[in-house]
Amino acid sequence: MRMTYALPAALIVLAAAGPARATPCADEISTLERRLDSAGAEKVTGKEPPGGATSSHSDKALAQPPGGKPSDPGVTSTAGGVKEAKALVQQAKAEDKAGKAEACRDTILKAKEKAGALP
Numbered sequence: 001m002r003m004t005y006a007l008p009a010a011l012i013v014l015a016a017a018g019p020a021r022a023t024p025c026a027d028e029i030s031t032l033e034r035r036l037d038s039a040g041a042e043k044v045t046g047k048e049p050p051g052g053a054t055s056s057h058s059d060k061a062l063a064q065p066p067g068g069k070p071s072d073p074g075v076t077s078t079a080g081g082v083k084e085a086k087a088l089v090q091q092a093k094a095e096d097k098a099g100k101a102e103a104c105r106d107t108i109l110k111a112k113e114k115a116g117a118l119p
Contacts, residue, residue: 028104
């Protein structure tokens with residue numbers, strides 16, 4: 001008889017645990033971090049990220065950045081912009097950890113604007 005109560009209770013506890021810190025902002029943070037540690041960011045900053053440049057490992061990824069310039073010159077990446085974006089990502093991480101979802105999304109948006117269109 002006790003077994004009939006134990007199984008549903010265990011399932012409820014497992015369901016309540018859910019994925020650890022899988023928030024929409026955390027997903028945005030990790031995506032932007034990969035972008036800021038990419039070969040394109042290295043090309044803009046002249047510095048290789050710790051551990052080497054990352055790759056998306058996607059079969060849809062281009063082997064090299066497309067040639068040419070962005071259609072909007074205002075979104076051109078700069079070394080200073082990439083550095084500011086990295087600082088904003090750290091701020092967003094702190095906001096996400098504190099449960100400030102709206103502030104985290106706003107900070108990530110600012111970071112994306114600072115990063116610009118990376119090659």
